[in-house]
Amino acid sequence: MFCSGCGNNIENNESFCSHCGKPVAEDASQNQNNRPTLIGYSPNIGSQKFAQYQKKSIIWSFLFAGILAVITIIAFPIYGNASGEIAWPNSLFYGMGIGGMFIAIAIGQTWRKKLDKTWDGVVIFKDAYRLRERTDNGITNYQNVYEMKIQKDNGGIKKYKWRNVIGTYNYYNVGDRVRHHKGLNYYEKFDKSNDKKILCIACMSYVDIEKDICPRCKCPLLKL
Ligand SMILES: [Zn+2]
Ligand SMILES: [Zn+2]
Incomplete structure (x- = not known):
């Protein structure tokens, strides 16, 4: 079980949290009548469905960058030719330079997510x-x-x-214990028992706390 004060994992034989010192017995009775499944960090962050979603979003970002790159590589010579402002083959090189930047940004973003820590x-x-x-x-x-x-x-x-x-x-709210998950711009709340809505970690939409799966993107919500 987890400490309701700080989110620390508590062994069954401990009566006080080794991290913040909160009595455990009090926590247990509190949890029972207070939606126990909404207290604690969810293991759903490791779900297969969410891994698939993350993989797909990386593929999409590269596809999008690739399409933008192709468009600029084609558009620059056409514009250069029509306006007479940029001569061939310089127009092609400009197009390739800017198109390459879109790819580089996508690589940089993916890399940053990989290096991020929870x-x-x-x-x-x-x-x-x-x-x-x-x-x-x-x-x-x-x-x-x-x-x-x-x-x-x-x-x-x-x-x-x-x-x-x-x-x-x-x-x-001020005082909320939160967890930043590697690569995501979102914080999971340790205690969600007072909430009516939960943020979907994948598509960032607010979903009714009673639901287990996000209706929009089908990802499991971060509940226990
Ligand atoms: Zn504690
Ligand atoms: Zn969603």
Whole structure:
């Protein structure tokens, strides 16, 4: 079982959490009448369906980059010829340079996901405010800013700032224990027992917490 205070794995014979010191007996009675399947990190992150989804999304990102690359390689010489601004074969080289960049970006993104690591942390700060900005020609603009900070267990703070889009700001509360899963831009909550909705880790849509499978992408939701 898991500690309700910090998410630490607790051996059956322990009466206190070795990590944060919370009494275990109290946790057990609390869990029984409090939707026990919604407390703890879900093993569904390792599901086959989710692995398939991740594989597919990598294939799609390369396919998309490949199509963009082919279009630019063809379009540059055509544009160069029609406008007379870029001579052949320079137009082809420009096209190949920019087309190659799309492929390089896709490789870079995939590589970054592979190098990423899973870590645990706590949401320590949330703030929403309006930012006033004056542009050079005297017009005043307002921006809605949403900030969130997560303290990592192994040190360091992960900061988030959304501008004019709320992102996943409302999903988290200060004090939530969360887990960052390798390669994903999403935090699994340790305790989901007070939630009515759960975020699908694959397509990032909000789904009714009673469901087990995301109706949109068919991925198992991160529940126990
Ligand atoms: Zn604990
Ligand atoms: Zn989904």
